[in-house]
Amino acid sequence: MRPITTVLSGVALAAAMMVQGSATSAQDLYLNDGMIVDYRQQIMKTMDAQVTAIGQILTKTVPNENIVSHFEVLLATTIQAKTAFKHKALGGDSLPIIWDEWEHFSGILDDAEKEIQTTIARIKDVGPDAAWDASLSALACKSCHDTYRVKK
Numbered sequence: 605m606r607p608i609t610t611v612l613s614g615v616a617l618a619a620a621m622m623v624q625g626s627a628t629s630a631q632d633l634y635l636n637d638g639m640i641v642d643y644r645q646q647i648m649k650t651m652d653a654q655v656t657a658i659g660q661i662l663t664k665t666v667p668n669e670n671i672v673s674h675f676e677v678l679l680a681t682t683i684q685a686k687t688a689f690k691h692k693a694l695g696g697d698s699l700p701i702i703w704d705e706w707e708h709f710s711g712i713l714d715d716a717e718k719e720i721q722t723t724i725a726r727i728k729d730v731g732p733d734a735a736w737d738a739s740l741s742a743l744a745c746k747s748c749h750d751t752y753r754v755k756k
């Protein structure tokens with residue numbers, strides 16, 4: 605197996621060589637719609653995994669020692685989602701109105717971000733049971749999917 609640094613420098617080199625022959629910037633090389641769709645789906649899957657883990661903790665299926673870090677990962681991925689969706693890449697299960705109503709769409713993520721921050725502070729203050737206060741509807745998964753994702 606090649607060490608990751610070799611792979612990365614190979615990728616950077618290939619990008620640099622392609623840029624040299626055209627006016628395209630290195631960043632543009634990655635702004636391929638299919639890749640962006642895949643990327644934002646990876647972020648959503650990470651959010652989903654955190655919500656599942658938090659549910660396991662709240663139902664006392666597993667020990668609660670990671671509760672704060674699951675909310676911290678959820679917070680990081682919520683912020684990542686906003687950046688990932690900023691690029692108008694049509695496809696996947698995203699409805700095009702996301703980019704017509706960008707202020708509203710990104711506002712849902714802003715609100716979720718604040719909600720998660722409050723929850724983290726409360727858990728640190730009061731203990732893991734405070735996580736119950738964060739109703740998952742406040743995290744807006746379902747309401748956003750109902751409005752902006754293709755209905756299954």
Ligand code: HEC
Binds near residue numbers: 648712
């Ligand atoms: C602001 C809107 C919004 C919020 C909030 C949101 N999602 Fe999503 N989610 C989407 C959209 C849009 C898609 C479709 C992405 C695509 O295929 O282009 C999606 C897709 C998904 C997918 C499918 C990913 C795949 O593999 O195709 C999962 C799982 C998911 N979301 C989980 C969650 C969870 C869990 C939460 C809450 C913690 C959440 N989402 C919050 C908009 C949102």
